[in-house]
Amino acid sequence: MMFGAWGNPDIDSCAEIVDIYFNTPGPHVFDTADMYDRGTSETFLGKILHERLDSHSRDSYVIATKVGNPFDDDPQHRGLSRRWITESCDNSLRRLRVDIIDLYQMHRPDPLTPLLESVTAMHDLVEAGKIRAWGTSTFPLQLLNEIITVCRDNNLTPPVTEQPPYSILCRGIENTQTGISQFAIENNISLIVWAPLNGGWLTGKYTSETSPAVDPDDSSRAKRESDHFDFNDQNMRQSKTDLVRRLTTLASEHGMTMTEMALRFTISHPAVATALIGPRTPEQTRDLCSVAATPLSSDMLASIDHIVTPGVTVNPRDNG
Numbered sequence: 001m002m003f004g005a006w007g008n009p010d011i012d013s014c015a016e017i018v019d020i021y022f023n024t025p026g027p028h029v030f031d032t033a034d035m036y037d038r039g040t041s042e043t044f045l046g047k048i049l050h051e052r053l054d055s056h057s058r059d060s061y062v063i064a065t066k067v068g069n070p071f072d073d074d075p076q077h078r079g080l081s082r083r084w085i086t087e088s089c090d091n092s093l094r095r096l097r098v099d100i101i102d103l104y105q106m107h108r109p110d111p112l113t114p115l116l117e118s119v120t121a122m123h124d125l126v127e128a129g130k131i132r133a134w135g136t137s138t139f140p141l142q143l144l145n146e147i148i149t150v151c152r153d154n155n156l157t158p159p160v161t162e163q164p165p166y167s168i169l170c171r172g173i174e175n176t177q178t179g180i181s182q183f184a185i186e187n188n189i190s191l192i193v194w195a196p197l198n199g200g201w202l203t204g205k206y207t208s209e210t211s212p213a214v215d216p217d218d219s220s221r222a223k224r225e226s227d228h229f230d231f232n233d234q235n236m237r238q239s240k241t242d243l244v245r246r247l248t249t250l251a252s253e254h255g256m257t258m259t260e261m262a263l264r265f266t267i268s269h270p271a272v273a274t275a276l277i278g279p280r281t282p283e284q285t286r287d288l289c290s291v292a293a294t295p296l297s298s299d300m301l302a303s304i305d306h307i308v309t310p311g312v313t314v315n316p317r318d319n320g
Contacts, residue, residue, distance in 0.1 A: 068107035135161030166193035190273035202262035
């Protein structure tokens with residue numbers, strides 16, 4: 001599993017979470033972004049990892065971060081222009097206290113910047129030794145295809161990863177018309193999937209009658225974006241509740257928790273390299289890290305397919 005750091009405001013809690021994660025089998029990968037809590041996530045992560053260099057050398061883990069989404073209210077601090085990619089990378093290096101970022105990702109597409117400019121900026125960061133590799137996050141199939149073409153035609157470093165949403169309830173990457181999974185396999189792009197628990201729905205803690213309290217500043221995505229995962233849509237909540245009830249029964253029949261089945265489902269896909277988890281407490285970290293990182297059986301995957309059709313996303317908003 002891959003550890004995602006959104007911006008827990010308690011650095012002591014963050015440190016405990018990192019220590020728990022380090023005590024699980026590797027590889028250890030930390031994913032953050034420049035705009036998570038306006039740089040605080042990177043700052044906390046950099047400090048915590050720097051303080052553990054004696055026990056965990058820099059080459060024993062991977063640091064991934066992102067650029068592109070609005071960093072703050074300044075309109076110059078967003079997008080994928082060459083200027084902002086370069087400036088933001090330098091800022092991330094400083095906050096993370098490292099000389100090189102292992103994986104630098106375009107957070108979302110930027111329709112205002114020419115694709116060649118953005119891709120060239122990433123290529124130049126690789127050549128300058130500031131990043132080892134680069135990737136994308138929640139980019140549609142057509143745009144990924146354009147990126148690969150631009151890289152090939154201009155002899156530029158291509159992306160090695162894409163970070164799409166993917167879960168039992170959000171299977172858009174499998175769609176034969178618009179999904180990216182087959183394209184990723186054919187172009188050596190590893191998928192790092194986010195929201196493998198669909199905002200908490202696949203833990204079984206939410207139903208049509210329960211939902212998290214809305215808090216736009218909370219580190220929980222379900223609380224920040226209550227409409228994104230259907231907590232403001234009673235009909236969709238009921239649909240998901242019915243599906244989760246059937247999925248929970250299936251998991252129980254196979255001696256698993258709903259969470260374990262959901263996480264193992266994502267890594268069962270041949271295009272998926274790892275699933276991104278975002279625990280906010282030490283207890284959640286222990287629970288999520290205890291899940292065996294092994295694929296589900298073909299029979300169990302077939303049973304899941306009978307409940308949620310491959311390629312179908314229950315609510316299109318979950319596609320990102």
